[in-house]
Amino acid sequence: MKLTAEQVYNKLVSDDKILTQKGRITFTLGDINIIVKQRDVVGNIMQEWIEGWLKKNNIDYSLNDNTQMPPDFYLDPENKKEELMEIKAFNYRGSPGFDIADFRMYAREISEKPWMLNVTYLIFGYEMSDAGVVTIKQVWQKKVWEISRPMKSGNNKTVWPINLQIKEGTVHKMRPAKWYGKATSFSIFENMEDFLAAMEETMYKNKDTRDDAPNWLQKVLDNYEKHYRIRLQIPRWSEIVSKYVNR
Numbered sequence: 001m002k003l004t005a006e007q008v009y010n011k012l013v014s015d016d017k018i019l020t021q022k023g024r025i026t027f028t029l030g031d032i033n034i035i036v037k038q039r040d041v042v043g044n045i046m047q048e049w050i051e052g053w054l055k056k057n058n059i060d061y062s063l064n065d066n067t068q069m070p071p072d073f074y075l076d077p078e079n080k081k082e083e084l085m086e087i088k089a090f091n092y093r094g095s096p097g098f099d100i101a102d103f104r105m106y107a108r109e110i111s112e113k114p115w116m117l118n119v120t121y122l123i124f125g126y127e128m129s130d131a132g133v134v135t136i137k138q139v140w141q142k143k144v145w146e147i148s149r150p151m152k153s154g155n156n157k158t159v160w161p162i163n164l165q166i167k168e169g170t171v172h173k174m175r176p177a178k179w180y181g182k183a184t185s186f187s188i189f190e191n192m193e194d195f196l197a198a199m200e201e202t203m204y205k206n207k208d209t210r211d212d213a214p215n216w217l218q219k220v221l222d223n224y225e226k227h228y229r230i231r232l233q234i235p236r237w238s239e240i241v242s243k244y245v246n247r
Contacts, residue, residue, distance in 0.1 A: 002060045002076060005085045005120035009141045011057070023134045035132040042126050042134055043089040043098060047072050050087050050122075069101055069109055070119045081115040081227070085122055088176075092125035092137040100144065100174040103164060104209055107199060111216055114224035117192060121147060142179065145195030149177040149186040150244050159245055160205065161198035161237055171206045187244045193234050194243070196220060201237035 003011070012018045025036040025045060054061050054073070062077035064070075071084035090096045100106070110116045125138040151163040160166075163186075165173040179188050189195040196217070203213035217234060225231045 001058060002083075004083050005075060005122065005141060008054075008059070008075070008085065009122060009139065012053075013139055016053075018136050018139065021136065024132050025134065037128065037130070037132040039091050039128045042091075042128060046089040046124055046126075047087040069105060070116065070121075081113075084115070084119040086119050087122055087124075089124040089126055092127050095178050096123070096147070096176040098176060099165070100147070100176060103162070103171050103174050103202070103206065106174060107203060107209060107212075107216065110199075111219040112223065114220065114227050117144065117224075119144065123147070138180075140179075143192070145189040145192050147176040147179050147188070148174070148195060148198070149184075149188050150198065150241075151177075151186065161201040161241075164202070169207075171202075171208065185246050187246070189244065193232055194240055196232070196234050197237045197240060198244075200234070 025041060027034050027036055050073070051061070051063075060075065060077055062074045062080075064072060064074065070086040072087050073085045074080045075083035075085055088096075088098045090098055101109075106116075121140075121142045121144065123140045123142060124136050125140075126134055126136050128134050149163055150159055150161050152159055153164070153166050163175045163177050164171050165175050177186070177188060178184070189198065200213065200217045203209045203216050209216075221232055221234070
């Protein structure tokens with residue numbers, strides 16, 4: 001049967017009551033069987049667990065061959081431009097530490113495939129006890145702009161419009177912000193349009209994408225309109241920065 005990403009979320013939380021369940025991760029090699037107690041393993045296993053859950057419930061899906069980019073699952077295998085679902089998980093006692101995507105690859109992807117902006121991120125906040133018991137503390141369904149915000153980086157506290165992993169001055173991965181709990185010096189983006197404004201500014205700011213920046217947004221807008229029959233109105237980052245950066 002076909003389910004939307006929202007219906008998958010509702011079935012997990014309301015029908016299967018995943019927030020009340022407990023689990024363990026075991027590993028067997030030869031005649032040795034252990035309970036895994038390394039917390040960072042859980043995040044990598046959740047995608048495989050979801051695939052098993054989809055199979056058990058006879059829910060239609062196909063996997064993405066490109067493991068470097070969202071989504072993990074196409075919930076409508078016959079139409080890979082709708083109902084795209086990405087699985088993420090993190091230790092609930094800390095902050096979200098997963099990668100969203102490589103920045104340069106993601107910028108190119110959404111300019112060519114505008115439906116990638118509508119991927120639903122199904123995010124699991126988990127805890128693992130010292131005995132290896134895993135519980136899911138919270139589940140969210142989010143769009144990319146709902147888990148993104150600006151950031152400061154480096155000794156000079158340079159403000160970047162998007163939360164990023166930066167190594168030796170080079171932009172690598174897009175990283176999530178903490179979208180729950182107390183607000184920080186930066187606010188989560190309110191909508192897709194503001195997120196795209198931040199992406200465009202980051203294209204100019206990042207030395208590796210600066211040459212592509214002048215034509216990038218136009219390509220996003222043209223392909224989005226071609227697919228959705230809607231012409232987006234994107235503000236300049238300078239016009240909205242005060243909404244998201246509390247100096």
